[in-house]
Amino acid sequence: MAEPEVSALRYRRIRALLEREGWKASRKFVQRIRRLEGLGVKGKGPRRRRQGISTACPIRAGKLNEVWSWDFVHDRTENGAPLKMLTLIDEYSRQCLRIEVDRKLRSGNWSSHPNWPTGNVSLVGF
Numbered sequence: 001m002a003e004p005e006v007s008a009l010r011y012r013r014i015r016a017l018l019e020r021e022g023w024k025a026s027r028k029f030v031q032r033i034r035r036l037e038g039l040g041v042k043g044k045g046p047r048r049r050r051q052g053i054s055t056a057c058p059i060r061a062g063k064l065n066e067v068w069s070w071d072f073v074h075d076r077t078e079n080g081a082p083l084k085m086l087t088l089i090d091e092y093s094r095q096c097l098r099i100e101v102d103r104k105l106r107s108g109n110w111s112s113h114p115n116w117p118t119g120n121v122s123l124v125g126f
Contacts, residue, residue, distance in 0.1 A: 009039075061092035068097065072105065 009017075011030045018025045034040060061067040073085040084105040088098040 061090070064092050065090060067091040 015030045059067050070088045075083045086100040089096050
């Protein structure tokens with residue numbers, strides 16, 4: 001098996017090769033020599049951008065009940081118990097249509113839930 005190029009070796013491998021040849025070298029010594037010689041491992045490259053076309057186009061609300069947004073909100077009670085809320089908001093009026101509150105909200109299909117608003121509904125008053 002051919003040995004890789006020295007610049008590609010990490011400090012543990014270099015130290016093992018040195019010990020195999022009879023050299024006594026500490027971990028910090030090998031790390032310092034690698035750093036002085038500029039043999040450090042290169043950092044991560046730039047983050048990859050998401051590829052492909054989005055299936056949803058952002059829509060600006062022009063009238064009541066045209067665009068809704070929903071979000072999960074997590075909080076804790078005074079005694080530290082988890083509290084989860086699923087909110088449904090009308091984008092045009094910025095009013096809340098529905099809030100589901102529970103200790104354990106699962107990410108199910110909320111659009112088919114019997115109490116979940118469908119179609120053009122009037123705002124629910126609180």
